Amino acid sequence: MKTFRILASVGSALSLCALFGCQSKPADKIVAQVGAEKIYQSDVDFLKRASRSFAEPGQEKAALENIIEARMIYQEAKKLVGEENPNIQQTMVNLQDRFLMRAFDEFYVSQNLCHTDAALQEYFDKNKALFAKDSCNRLSDCRENVAMQLYLKENSGTLQGYTKRLLDAQxxxxxxxxxxxxxxxxxxxxxxxxxxxxxxxxxxxxxxxxxxxxxxxxxxxxxxxxxxxxxxxxxxxxxxxxxxxxxxxxxxxxxxxxxxAPDVLPEEGRDSVIAERFVMEFKNLMAGHSGDSLLQARYKYRLEPIRYPEVQKYYDAHAAEFNGAPLDSVTLEIESKISGGKDLPLDSNYVLATIDGKPFVTEKDVRGLYLELPERLRPQYPRRRRVQMISTWKLKALAARDAGLDKTDLFNKLQLMAKMSFYRKAFSDSLAKNGFFTPEDSLKTVFAKYGAAIFPNATLEQVSGDMGVFAQTPDKAFLYEYYREQDKLPKTENLDSIKVLVYKGAAAGFARSWFERFRREAFKKHPVSVIDKFYLPREDLFSTEDLQARADSMYANRNLSGAWLTWERIKDLSVDEEDSLYARSILELAKLDAERGKFVESEKEYAAFLAMWPESPFAEKAMFARGFQLRENLKKDTAALAVLTQFMEKYPKSDLRESVEWLIKDIQSGGKLSEELNRKISEQE
The missing domain is CATH 3.10.50 (Chitinase A; domain 3)
Incomplete structure (x- = not known):
């Protein structure tokens, strides 16, 4: 295959024009601006390539909003942890090979079929008529199709042989x-x-x-x-x-x-099916062990055996293990122990793998990866496995550099995306240390009042993040969590006691809610201007009115998970605002959970709603729904009977009275009424 030849001679066969692009590049226009920071069309195109959730047509506006928010958080993070944080800078240096590996695997191989962006752009510019029928005005509109057509052209001879084999196989x-x-x-x-x-x-x-x-x-x-x-x-x-x-x-x-039976290809569109299979086999080949083997052969890679001095050292230090057996008879066993051992010491400069006879992976690299792994996973990664992982990263990084990927705009954007994610993580960690921007005096007051009850023996410094979230969480959020779990918690009406009872179990949700409100304030604080009219009008991501309309639309289209997530956001955003919207969000979550078959969660949400807003105009139907679920879905007859009896007392003139009476009688009869009803329905059918 020609592509294999390109890969095998990468760095020499590719011209400078293919690497860096001698043809004129399309203008990269500014589409938006966050403060002084510009967002380009190429940023949107890159996100659509990097994240499948934005890849489909019509997701351009959502992609831009994601970028805008990421840049806002990035700016806030730099204020908190430093414009050029040294820890993040070092992490970026340490992970260069892994960034290059992703550029090689995900973009160069999987999307571009071993072509640079510049090569695809050149082919697209010369063959626009070939792609016009697909409404492809820019390379980014149909990149993978352009890569496929160029790949098929380059490998036309191999494709003919492949086609013959498939047809013969029929x-x-x-x-x-x-x-x-x-x-x-x-x-x-x-x-x-x-x-x-x-x-x-x-x-x-x-x-x-x-x-x-x-x-x-x-x-x-x-x-x-x-x-x-x-x-x-x-x-x-x-x-x-x-x-x-x-x-x-x-x-x-x-x-x-x-x-x-034989694999018979369809007559209609047969050539397209064969071409797609041909390309997919190449992708699978490059993604698997064969692709690694190609790179190993190209760069003359070799896993080095454990040398005699190290074997001798181990033998001398563990002589009792071998019961006097001579060294020569246990050499292979010792080599295996050292290769597989996670803690057996080697000199940090000890060479474990080479390329073309030169050091490639050392004990220092392998030890660094060991320390990077979570402790619980370390036993699963003995030395040999870590050598193989690092070798794969470094070989693909080497191939990426030889293909010029490290000098491309795409790689710069890949690094920026990683850098912003590290800043976001550092921002989150710093929030915990500084108490989520809670004033120090307030932190001390909250800790003095609640700290010992929630976190015995902890210092304020150790739990400052929790105390900050605690201090900034509105009372009704605590009440909601308490009434959700009221069957499991001690009975109390004292708000301070309620806060202590529920905080630990709800802390993650409270922190998420805080961050949702923080994002809303960040959008107000950072001026955003959308320059490209294609991306207008902007959707207000934090307008609870717009979010309600979106949730209703999702529900109408039976996207129940999407509607549930949207109402969860509305709940988080309205917790410090009007009570009626917060109440409605809980009621909608209860309804959606019931329709999604999550009856335990739904019953808890109904219980919380009824406890917090017993006189709501929606309380009647909420109480009926809760009693019905307890009886029919959760099979908790005692609890259901209590709720339904309360319903009869509170709503004696309800239109639902007859249904409630029947449910009560059915419970009291041990389910005989429903059995009889089901029998009659079966007979009629």
Missing amino acids: TISKVELAYVVSADTALVNKAFADLDSRKVPLADIQGLKRETLLSNSREGVMAVDSVREILFGKDSLAVGEVRLIQGPSTSVALKVLLRR
Whole structure:
């Protein structure tokens, strides 16, 4: 394949024009601005490439809003942790090979089929008519199709051979066969009886072989004409059938285990199907072990054995393990122990892998990865496995550099995306340390009042993040969490006691809610201007009115998960605002959870709503829904009876009274009423 040749000689076969682009580049226009920071069309295009959630047409506005928010948080993070944070800078340096590996795997191979962006742009510019029918005005509109067409053009000869093999395969059937062939007639007769009885496991039949046979084969048992005819002839055996064939010198007992029909390609669009398979096989090849092997061969990669001095050191230090066995007899065992060991010491400069005879992976690299791994995972990554992981990263990084990827705008954007994620993480960590911007005096007051009850023996410095979230969480959020879990918690009406009871279990949700409100304030604080009219009008991501409309639209289209997530956001955003919207969000979550089959969560939400807003105009239906769920979905008859009885007392004139009375009687009858009703319905059907 030509692409394999390109990869094999990467760095020499690719011209400077292919690497850096000698043709004029399309203008990269500014589409928006966050403060003084500009966002370009290429930023939107990159996010659509990097994140499948934004890849589909119509997601451009959502992609831009994601970028705007990321830049806002980035700006806030730099204020908090430093414009050029040294820890993040060092992390960026340490992870260069992994960034390059992603650029190589995800963009260069998977999307571009081993072509640079510049090469694709050049091919697109020269062949725009080829892509016009797909409404492809820019390379970014149909990048993968452009890559595919260029790849097919470069590998047209190989594609012809591939096509012939696929078409030939349409005439080839497959049979999975269990058989015994032997000159020993008694052995074959016994095998036939065992196969025919269906009682003897195949593994217990002496001399039995299992094999997948092709109809065009003439080897092995298929060299026997009668076997070939009985398997693939006009009256061939069906699956499960058993046959005994006796020849002049040998006999065969066989059973058909499975048949596979030929892979017949559709007549309509056949060429497109073959082309897509051809490309997909290349992607799979490059993504798997074969792709790694190609790079290993290209760069003359070698895993180095553990050298004799290290073996001698281990032998001397662990002599008791070997019961006096001479070193030569246990050398391989010791090499295996050192390669597989996670803690066995080697010098930090010890070379574990080379390329072209030069050091490539050292013990220092492997030790660094070990320390990077979470402690619980370290036992799963012995030295040899870590060497292989690092080797893969570094080989692909080397190939990426040879292809010039490290000098591209794409790689710069990939690094910026990673850098912003590290700043976001550092921002989150710093928030915990500074108490989520809670004034120090307030932190001390809250800690003095609640700290010992929630976090015994902890200092304020150790729990400042929690105390900050605690201090900034509105009272009704605590009440909501308490009433959700009221069946499990001690009964109390004291707000301070409620806060202490629920905080630990709800802390993650409270922190998420705080961050949602922080994002809302950040959007107010940072001036955003959208310059490209294509991205207008902007959607207000924090308008609860717009969010309600979006949730209703999702519900109408039966996107229940999307509607639930949107109402959860509304709940977080309204917790410090008007009470009625917060109440409605909880009610909507209860309804949606019921429709999603999450009845336990739904019942808790209904319970909280009824406890917090017992006189709401929606309380009547909420109480009925809760009682019904307890009875029909959760099978908690005692609790259901209590709720339904309360309903009858509170709403004696309700339109739902008759249904509630029936449910109460059914519970009291032990379910006999519902059984009788179901029987009658079944008879009518």
